[in-house]
Amino acid sequence: MRALPVWPLVAVCLSCASRSQVAAPEAPATPFDEARAVHVLQRLAYGPSARDLAEVKRLGVDGWVNAQLQPASAEALLPGLKSKLQAFPTLGLSMGQLVEEYPRPPQEMPPEEKRERGPARVVFERSSARVLRAVESPRQLEEVLVDFWFNHFNVSEDKGVVRWLATSYERDAIRPHVFGTFRELLGATAHHPAMLFYLDNWRSTREGLSQEELRHPRRFKRQAAMMEDAEDDEEAKPKLGLNENYARELLELHTLGVDGGYTQDDVREVARCFTGWSIRQPRKDPGFVFRKVAHDADAKGVLGKAIPAGGGEKDGEQVLDLLASHPATARHVARKLAQRFVADEPPPELVDRVAKVFLDSKGDLRAVYRALFQSPEFQSPQARAAKVKTPFEYVVSALRATNAQVEVTPRLLRHLALMGEPLYKAPAPTGFPEVAGPWVNSGALVARLNFGLDLVGGRLPGARVSLDAFAPKQAPSAVEWVDGLGQALLGAKPSEETRATILAALAEKREAASAVDEAPPVDVPLIAGLLLGSPEFQKQ
Template identity: 35%
Template sequence: MMRKFPAILAVTVLLAATGWAAKKKIATAPTAATVAEMTPEQRVIHALDRLAFGARPGDVDAVGKSGLDAWIESQLHPESIPQNPALEAKLAPLETLRMSTADMLKRYPSQQMLKGMVDGRIPLPEDPQARAAAKFAMARFAKSQKANILGDEAKPSAPKDEKALIAKLPLTDAQKQTLRTGSKDERAALLSSLPADQLMDVIDALPDAMKGRLAGQASPEVRRKLQILRSPQQVVNQDLIEGKLYRAVYSNRQLEEVLTDFWFNHFNIFLDKGADRFQATAYERDVIRPHVLGKFKDLLLATAQSPAMLFYLDNWQSMGVESPANKRGGKKQGLNENYGRELMELHTLGVDGGYTQADVTEVARCFTGWTIVQPQRGGGFEFAARMHDPGEKHVLGVTIPAGGGKEDAMKVLDILVQHPSTAHFISKKLATRFVSDNPSEVLVAKMAKTFTATDGDIREVLKTMLGSGEFWAADNFRSKVKSPLEMVVSALRAVDADMDSAQQIAGLMNTLGEPLYRKPEPTGYSNTGADWMNSASLVARMNFASGLAQGRLNGIKVDPARFNGAADQIERSILLTEPTEDAKRAIQAGFDAQKQMRPDRVGAAIAGLTLGSPDFQRR
């Protein structure tokens, strides 16, 4: 099982990987002579560290064989890479990932939708299955509302005795017997055989300890059914988070995943803000993902018109002071500058990009009327002329004549995309994520030049970055601290973990300090590695590392045979480089002191230590 890769690898890589990247570097980097370069072996590892979420076993050899430049070229064209069937199998049950927002809301209604249906403001779905599910959820919703108003009085005083509770259930005697004394499998089979409404009644009536036990024994399908009945909206969020983790770990199109994470984070929205609970799925799938290697303008426009962003930064409510609606009288609503400000500060120009408060207000005026049809029901973008400020505007020195309507905002986007500050700001952010916490001004300027020359072609900007000497400079090898997501995913990949469930990992992301899709601020998470180091996170990384290696994480299997070799072999299989002498010594000393450890556990323990070591925290 252990790979003897260093020797083989060095040869393969030397022969095969001296292509594209190296040639470009020489052509474009006048300072190359003074900058120490990575070894060919390091280049391959570096590419997998930066353009992917780390290497899986065998990746380094494979990339070495096909040639590094060919691998990079294919990652830049993800549609050319066949997808991993294992990933497709894991995504298949997560059906909300493939639904339109409106359909999803019918099948997995939000609290607001349920309330609307209970109040009769929103019609029930027509599809019979969805209709039945909605009725069931409405009944539960109404019950919980009643309990809230009446306090404890509404809750029946439940006897605690399991036996007595089971006796009262609407089940046959044989079914009751199974519930009381059946084996794990028999109970699971019983739960699978019950229709949805009965299933929920049964589970509801049981004491908490037994509920948990039963849910734990149920099949994944029943567990999902229970979750849908209990809290449909939570399943939507869970699918989204699990889907992201599965893709990061298993996708063959790694650069696409890294970039989807990067651009979602750049155009951040917050999963717990109102309608974004159910808009986030389509936002990532339809707004971000299709453009991650495309033209920046297309990406920016897609976000500007997405209900998720319109809701998150409040533009959907922004109303021109001089709009027809306000002139008509009645309840007056005002301008909301939230989006206008973040559009310039965070999405395009950068905080020092040369705009003023007056520009913020003018941009907000241009965007009035860019709103959402019925946001709580999953509606899409619309331009509402009645909300739009029809007057003349002045944005960054450009006059936008009166009466432009929807086109005002289109002009703003053009101005911003073509502004040199945007080229610089975007280039610097990409370089910070991919190259180093402090990329040189020379590199950023070079990338910005490509950005301007190619009309904001993200793929071309990345090519410039990858062709630079700086990307491949030895100083940048393993120089960035991994974010929690990068740490967790790279660890799962390094030990070739088989995930049946990503739910525990999703929970761990909170402890690690990077709850997925839950960064409340529009800034998104930091791309600066150093920002990710703190005590709580470090402790959580160490615990995750040992839990993973020793097979203690729910739904995640790691083949123990992977850790059968000698200590330094195990360390090398994870780090892909020679571990530091300090780390080797510490591990050796630790195990000399632990003579009582069972021999078959030592390998996994060493793997856990390696994953938790300082060396593994960098990419």
């Protein structure tokens, strides 16, 4: 058999990514519109699963959305998922415990021991938990929002001690606040040692701070200890002085946006406000601390607002208050959310309406989400299948669609890396792309096709799929198998192009087999794998 045909995904996906407007719905929804239900599960969940689709039918689409916006407590998680998460002890440990109990192993330690005892174990359990929650949690919207906000306030475990801190960052700074206010979420990330370390604010000091002051035997002893605690070989003892990294990303990425009206002077003034926001000792005692000796106590001005001298740690809090309530922040956040949930180029009028809700509600994120999900643009038929799944969305939706029994393995996680989205390792503060373009290339799309074939073919350790549950009742033909599996995995029958491509691959395999033996029965795993690699399954 020749190599399987590569799907013409690039053209299909690019065409869907280029849509810049989403029209209002043409007609009101029926009491239960299955196409609408599938659309909601594609965006507010990680694709339809049999269990969640049944729940949507039970509650109705609006009832399900309301339940997701007011999720039950974590105690209501499915027993199987709770059991799997409890098998990961690192998830519940503090940053200090992780640093102490999972230290960097010596070079001579065998690789298998390193995976069990060193930071590699912390990394594996954190990534495994993210996948398992996304696949199995009934709180699907929460999982989608955790992914969105972690990406918005990105930190990468590839930078030094962040590999030990990222577990707490997601657990304590992101996850508890996705249904709260934007100001709460912003403040939690600003104080967290993972962010302080990732963007180097823990090293930022007022200008003029001298080494002599640091060596003062009493007043500056702890500051000196912090400054001498180098993290990695490539991180020499830090130079004293102002560091603008966090201030710049706070303005450009986290709040106002690149066109938010700030200047380089504002970046510098914000950096001055956050001097002294630091970490006690990143590798030994990684907790937040405000170091008064390192803080610039003089008066400052940010975006035209005067910040009086002597404010101390409150200087940073005033900046966060100012930014969280700024109209540019409302618009930036509204656009990013609309880009995630509606279209790569969301309609400006939608962004304007959602931004107004953000301002009127003082950043109440539940109100913002509700305005977005109830918008005619979100509910429009034209919004359906208008976005391309990220690698994480693709992998999780494939596991959910096939009702896979998942026990995460390193190989399963490597598939994400091959597709370009290694968890917790976005290479820049911007996080992973939310739009189609960067994900639409032949190499990444072939990796998706191979993942689908491995998954349903039983060649993916950590995920077991039984296709018997999808079998038509009577002895089906190849066409009936393609249509039946297509309905189950895609939420609709496959397109004529997809059907023809799969039937041609089946005929070619059958012809090759019949030349040497009896013609085999219909190759169901091949059908399922090609459906998971089809253009329809790449889109949401």
